[in-house]
Amino acid sequence: MDKRSVLQARKAESVGQQVCLEGWVRTRRDSKGGFSFIELNDGSCLSNIQVVADNQLPNYESEIKHLTPGCSIRVVGEIKESQGKGQATEVQASEVFLYGTADAETYPLQKKRHTFEKLREWAHLRTRSNTFGSVFRVRNRVSFSIHQFFQERGFLYVNTPIITASDCEGAGEMFRVTTLDVDQPPKVNGKVDFSKDFFARPAFLTVSGQLEGEIFATSLGKVYTFGPTFRAENSNTSRHLAEFWMVEPEIAFADLEENMEVAEAFLKRIFTDVMNDCAEDMEFFNERIAPGILDTLQSIVDSEFLRCSYTDAIDILQKSGQAFEYPVTWGMDLQSEHERFLTEQHFKRPVILHDYPRTIKPFYMRCNDDGKTVRAMDVLVPQVGEIIGGSQREERLDVLESRMKEQGLNAEEYWWYLDLRRYGTVPHSGFGLGLERVLQFITGMGNIRDVIPFPRTPGWAEF
C-alpha cells in the first residue's frame, strides 16, 4: 500500500488508487446513514482530505466514533471522486488505525478560535492550525527561493560566523557569549578577566555578516549569507525580534546600479515563486489576513522599480503639502511615514532611493564626489516602506580610513577589513534583507513573532 500525502490524494488524477494516508484529525461528524466524515490534515497543504468511514469497520464504535480534533490516525482506502463541494476527491476507508488520542477536555486546540497571542504560548501546537501551517509553508518556499535565486546566478553560499569578537558595524546592542561562571568570574583589577573566557576575549553574537561576506566577495566574486542575526535591543514591538534570519549578498566588481538590479530581480523572484508554488496558502492570506496582498505582489512583480535620489525625494516630500509628523529636512533619516508616502501615494510603486547623506550612514559606504552623500540605497515597497538596505562599499583605503576616524572607530580592530583594500581592492556592493520582514509583508501577519517558529524577544525564550 503506497503512502500518499494529503496534497497528492486531493488531486483528481489520484482517483481509483488504493492508498495509505497518515495525519491528524481536524474534525469528525457522523452521518445518520451509519458512517462518519473525518477531515484529515498532514501538513502537506492547507486543505484537509475527507475520509469516509462506515460503521462496518471493526473499530467504528470503539474508536472512530470517538475521534476528536488532534487525534493521529492512519487511513487505508480508495481515493474516490467526491460529491462534495470544494474538493475533487475523498477517501473511502477500509481501515482506520488510531495512533494517538487527544483528550478533548485538555487539548488546547479545540475548534474554538484562539488569538495569535494565545497561540504563541502554545508554539509547540500552533503549527497544527491553518494559519501557522500556511505561514511556515510560505517561509519554507521563500527560504528555498532565496537559495535558488543566488545559486542560479553563480553566487556562493557562505556561512559567516555567529560568534564574533568585534562589534564591527556598531549596528546595535549585542548579546555577550561566555562560559565564565557569572556568579564567580575571574577578575583582574576588579574587572572580569575575559582572557579566561572560552575565546580568551570578550565575544558576542553577530549583528551582520556583511564585513566577513566582503572577504569572500573580494576573492570568490559573488556570495551570499543566509543565517541568524541578533539584536539585544529592548524593543517590544510587532516589528522587532532579538533573533532573526538575514540574507546578505555581496558582489565583487558591482557598482550601486548593478546592486539595484540584483535587489529588484531578487524581490520579484521571491514574490513570483511564492505565488506560483504556495497558491493555496496565499489565497488564504489574501482572504483572511491581508486582503489585496495578491494584487499588491503581482503589481510589484509587473512594475519597474523607480530610482530616485534621496535629494530628489526630500524635494518631493517638501513640495507634497502633506502634514508629516516628522518635518522634512535634507540630512534627516526618512521615517516610515515618508517612505510610505513616496511609494504608496507619490510613485504608486516600488522605489529605490539612493545616495543618502553620509552623516546618517555607516562608515563602509562609498563616498560620492559631492562630499555630502554616500552610495547607499533603500528599496521601499508599499505598506512596509524599507524592505532592503544596501550600498556600494568604500574600496579606497585612504577614504575608508578617514571615514573610520570621522566616526571614532579603531582602525586596528578592522585590520583585516582594511587589508581587503590594501591588497587588490575592487569596487563591490551588497545589500541585506530580513527574512521575517519580507514574510510579514507577504503574509500580512501583523506581528513578526508569528512568522518565525520560536520568537525570541525581551523576556521570552520559551521552547
Added chain:
Amino acid sequence: MDKRSVLQARKAESVGQQVCLEGWVRTRRDSKGGFSFIELNDGSCLSNIQVVADNQLPNYESEIKHLTPGCSIRVVGEIKESQGKGQATEVQASEVFLYGTADAETYPLQKKRHTFEKLREWAHLRTRSNTFGSVFRVRNRVSFSIHQFFQERGFLYVNTPIITASDCEGAGEMFRVTTLDVDQPPKVNGKVDFSKDFFARPAFLTVSGQLEGEIFATSLGKVYTFGPTFRAENSNTSRHLAEFWMVEPEIAFADLEENMEVAEAFLKRIFTDVMNDCAEDMEFFNERIAPGILDTLQSIVDSEFLRCSYTDAIDILQKSGQAFEYPVTWGMDLQSEHERFLTEQHFKRPVILHDYPRTIKPFYMRCNDDGKTVRAMDVLVPQVGEIIGGSQREERLDVLESRMKEQGLNAEEYWWYLDLRRYGTVPHSGFGLGLERVLQFITGMGNIRDVIPFPRTPGWAEF
C-alpha cells in the same frame, strides 16, 4: 561589452567573443617577444585564464609590467583558442585596467607556499588560494545539495531557535547568552539574578534543533533544520569546532527503516552532486589532498549500505582477532577504531549500525521490547567512521516519562515535548549530519578548521 566569468571564458565555445573579465592576478610572466602572460582568477573556478597583454597597450610599461600576485584588474579583449596546454582558450587583451595593487613586499600570499595553520591567521586572504577556493565552492555545492534533496522530497525547511532557555538534550557544554553587566550583575541571595537578564531567565546557545524539529514534524509531516550549532567543549582537536553547521531532518510516521533509507539516499545525493558539479575542485582534492577520494565517493554511491545490529557488530568485533586499544564488550560505546574496522576491513563498504544499548543513548530514543536496546542508528563510512547519527523517537508518553526519570531529567522542563506525545502522538524518526564533518570527508582536509569560513575554537574567535 559583456562581463564573463573565468569559468565561462575558459569554455571552447566562447572563442571569438569580445568580453570583459575581472579578477585577481595570480602570476605574471613576461615574454621576450614584447608581451606578458597574466594568469587571472575570479573565484568562479579553480583554474585561471591566461591573458595575453602586449607592449602596444598604453599602460604596458607603467602598470602591466608591474602586476604582482593579488593585484585586481579588469581585462577587455577577445577570447581566442589557446596554443598552450591544459586550456582551451586565452584572452588577447585590448585593455587592462588596474583596480588595485598588492605590494609584493607586504602581501602575505606570495607564490611561496604557506601551511594551512598559517593561512588560518589570514582567513581574510586564504580564500584567494587554490585550496580554499575549492573548499568553499565544494561547501557551497554541498549546502545547496542538502536543500535540494529535502525540498524535492517535500520536506519543509525549519529554523529552530539559536538562543534557548533549556539544555534539552544534555548533549554537551553550552555557551551562556547574556546582556547583564558581568562586572556588576544584579544579585539575589548572593547569586546572579537572571530574572533581570534579557530573556528574564538563563539563556544559552543551542546544541541541537532536534526537539523543536519534532514539533514541526508532528504537525507538518517532514521537516529539516540546517543551521549553526554550538558546543562549549574545550576540545582542541582537528575534529571539533565550538560553532558548526548541522542538518537535522525529522520525519513523521517514519520508523527506523525509513530513516535509514532517507539517510542513505541523502549521502549518495550529496556525493553525486559534488562529483558532478565540482569536478575540477574534486580532481584537485583527489590529486593533492586525499588521493583516492573520488574512487571512495563513487564506491559509496554505487554500493548498497549494509544494515547490521549493534549486537551483531559486537560479535563480529569480538571474533575478529584484532587487537583493539579498547576491548570490545556488549554495552560499550564503539570507538573510532571499531567503527573503521567494521566499515573498512570487515564489510568494506558503508554500514548502518542499529539498535544500540539503551544505557549509552539519550532519553528520546525509542525503546525496544527486549528492554535492553533502543532504535538508534549510526551510519559509518570508510576513513571517518560515524558520519550520521539518528533514531526513531519514543512516541509513547509513559515510556518517555519513565526514561526521563531514569536519566534524572526534570519532566516539567519538557512539558511541551511531552505534549507532543499527549496529543495525537505519532511514530517519527530523524537524524543529524554535521556539515563540516562531511566536508572533511569529501575534501580530505585534515583539520576541520579548514572547511568552515571562520573557525571558532578555544581561544580563537578572530574575524
